[in-house]
Amino acid sequence: MKSESRVVITTMGVVSPIGIGKEEFFRAIERNQSGIKPITLFESEDVKGIEAGEITEFKAEDYLGKRGLRNLDRSTRLLLSATKLAMEESGREFTEEELEETGTIIGTGFGGVHSIGTFDRDSLENPNYVNPTFFPNTVINAPASQISIKYGIKKFNMTVSNLFTASTDAIGIAYNRIKSGKDKVIFTGGVEELCEEIFFGYYYNNLLLDKKKDRNDGIVLGEGAVVFLLEELEHAKNRGANILAEITGYGTCCDAGLEYNYNKEAVGAVQAMRMALESSNVKPEEVDLISMSSNGKRAGEDMENRAISEVFGSDFAEERKEKVKKLTGECIGASGAMQIAAAIYALQEKKEASRYSGINTVIINSFGCNGMNSSLIVRKNS
Numbered sequence: 001m002k003s004e005s006r007v008v009i010t011t012m013g014v015v016s017p018i019g020i021g022k023e024e025f026f027r028a029i030e031r032n033q034s035g036i037k038p039i040t041l042f043e044s045e046d047v048k049g050i051e052a053g054e055i056t057e058f059k060a061e062d063y064l065g066k067r068g069l070r071n072l073d074r075s076t077r078l079l080l081s082a083t084k085l086a087m088e089e090s091g092r093e094f095t096e097e098e099l100e101e102t103g104t105i106i107g108t109g110f111g112g113v114h115s116i117g118t119f120d121r122d123s124l125e126n127p128n129y130v131n132p133t134f135f136p137n138t139v140i141n142a143p144a145s146q147i148s149i150k151y152g153i154k155k156f157n158m159t160v161s162n163l164f165t166a167s168t169d170a171i172g173i174a175y176n177r178i179k180s181g182k183d184k185v186i187f188t189g190g191v192e193e194l195c196e197e198i199f200f201g202y203y204y205n206n207l208l209l210d211k212k213k214d215r216n217d218g219i220v221l222g223e224g225a226v227v228f229l230l231e232e233l234e235h236a237k238n239r240g241a242n243i244l245a246e247i248t249g250y251g252t253c254c255d256a257g258l259e260y261n262y263n264k265e266a267v268g269a270v271q272a273m274r275m276a277l278e279s280s281n282v283k284p285e286e287v288d289l290i291s292m293s294s295n296g297k298r299a300g301e302d303m304e305n306r307a308i309s310e311v312f313g314s315d316f317a318e319e320r321k322e323k324v325k326k327l328t329g330e331c332i333g334a335s336g337a338m339q340i341a342a343a344i345y346a347l348q349e350k351k352e353a354s355r356y357s358g359i360n361t362v363i364i365n366s367f368g369c370n371g372m373n374s375s376l377i378v379r380k381n382s
Helices: 022-031 074-089 096-100 113-125 132-138 142-151 163-179 196-203 233-238 267-280 298-312 332-348
Strands: 007-016 102-107 156-160 185-192 224-232 245-254 289-291 361-367 372-379
Touching: 007 022, 007 074, 007 163, 007 233, 007 332, 022 332, 074 142, 074 185, 074 224, 096 102, 102 142, 102 163, 102 332, 113 132, 113 196, 132 142, 142 156, 156 163, 163 185, 163 224, 163 245, 163 332, 163 361, 163 372, 185 332, 224 233, 224 332, 245 267, 245 332, 267 298, 267 361, 267 372, 289 332, 298 361, 332 361, 332 372
Parallel strands: 102 156, 102 185, 289 361
Antiparallel strands: 007 224, 007 245, 185 224, 245 372, 361 372
């Protein structure tokens, strides 16, 4: 029987509300620096007073150049920029032969939903003047596909759209493909843009934190893109790659019911964490930090805490629970990847006075009110 391969993360690119690039992002995590601020991407009376994790300093031309950007939407620009940063962070040139053996798996909750809304409005209001070059942005796999087009990554290209668990599942699928020996190298991560369509979808369903309406139980939205390069361990070592962390386990479970809400019994969340631990050969007491899915909804936090108590015991220390979305907002399809990026910082932190001192094993949770529950385990590479 063929032994399973070990899977490592060797580079990362981050475009987030708390920083663009690995170093900026890491500094913000270290300082517990929030990227939550008033929304400026669009205007409405409903928007006033509501904050989000908006990336205000982002200019795609700074990373991609000006050529070819005109027909690309925001989500695609975010993802291409994160991919470029990941490739640059690797410190090497990828040959054409290498790219032909490299795959892409990207998670997103809504993809180019703003492009869909804009194209549909234009089609209804001025059908004779619709710009056909905007149509490719309306399919949910457009951002991921543009990675292959721009950078020549040719082996395969997949998009995972499981809403809150999308990037966690994309990375989990990439992990399983490399672990089983199907692939050696995969670019993977997630992307989500902040736009009117997503905002008002949550706003009119009373799901957002809105202080002017005394709604203190709600989500703060965010946006961003994170891309990792996953490699088979021996492949990475043979080329002298810098190993950021090792992925050792992944679990996913659906416990959806008839209502669009969290499962109060935490059935799926418990199962996802246990699957991740089992596939990782990690005991609950070996986990040093839990990156929570918590996004401001009390029902979700109550459910996750119940699941944590069941899997890790009711005495699991609060200071060992990390809530990255307090800094970035709920980035939906990009949130899991954002949490993994923060976990990599925790694993690499060496300062004894740091709250991350002595962290060797982190479990990342992505739990959604749509019944999707996924967990990943990342560890220091040994």
